Amino acid sequence: MLKQISQQEALKKAISVYNVAREKSEFYKDKYQNLADINNTDDWQQIPIFTKDELFNNSYPKSERLLTLELPLTNAIITSTGGSTGLARYTMLTYNEWNEFLERQADALRLIGISETDVVANLFVAGSLWPSFVALHDNIRLIGAVHLPISANIDFDKMLQYIMEFKPTVLLSLPTVFVILADKILQKKLKVDFVKVIGYAGEHMSSMIRNHIRKAFGEEVSIKSLAYTSADCGLIGYQCDHCAPNEYHLPTDFQYVEIFDFEKNKICGPGEKGEVLITNLERTSEPIIRYRIGDVATWTGKSCSCGDKNPLFVIEGRAGDDFKIGGAYIEMDVIEDSFSNYVSSHGISANYQFELEDSSEGVLNLKLNIESSDINDSQQLIEQIKTNIQDRVHDIKEGIAMKLVNLDVAFVDLGILPRSPITGKVKRLNDKRVKEEK
């Protein structure tokens, strides 16, 4: 169980972070110049919101304005939030802060069932300043388990070879990687019954992907989210055995979290949906205060049957997994639903990409690319999948009838879909159209 402190104690810690920030960082000195001392919740709510742009533009090494430390830097690590170069945010943490981040994360890993008797395969992409691989190295060491630093930088056959050789009880990676492993295991008809926990992070795991993984690793395997974290803030939410897929406990001694309704300009109570604002209680080298991280959440207001008093919240989903056709928002789930029944059969994988592109003739080209270990066998389902998409999305059906939309479904070899070189994620929605205003 992670440490629990009262709202009052957490506020006190948050105020001390605020005081350091206002005194020592050029950025916060300017931002807070009209603010008086903060003593209670009402004062706290006068503190202006900290935006992603502000964080991006003022973080070290791009700028020194957020820093509260003297340069030159010592005892620190710099990581990146990923994203394409130029847009990536860098996060500098002192080793003391890094340790605080890791201890919380290790506690969260213990809660999903990882212990010192486990053999843990670390299958995240290493390099490019991406923190997951190195952070897990330290997490696994803190737990005392055996670490297999395999990474996702090697080819998948080699990865699978190590897995069959060392028989890890825990695999940690992105959903995309687990899909490919499942494809390979099913294709080679391997028996993999030694994996107890599959822990994922970095992407949403749909029920289609979950089912596909179970087909390869067995029905008993426990599939768990490695917690709700960000490179800037560390662990924001962790799961116990009683948590629903999007439900998390707040580590109260580590983050001061508010859920804020920007339309009504007020703090949300239980059951009210709003945006997550984070104040990290340990990071003072570059303080994060009332940071608008971009996630929507709701406090459940319920106590958890696991006995942990840390409050529960539910993440309501992230932006970017829907698209617009003819004025209607269409969820990617609907596209997934058009072929999810065929996944794990006929060689069909759960890794796919849906492309939208305007042609020069004014036709909207839609293309669903799905990976497959047996393209010939998969192809017999193309017409059925096209029909399924049209049955589910009226605007696509109508567009095709009016010759304004062209729909294509294709199967491609395993591992072919473009992946981010930094994180290894497959972009499931690739909207190449000129951006409309949202």
Ligand SMILES: [Zn+2]
């Ligand atoms: Zn619980």
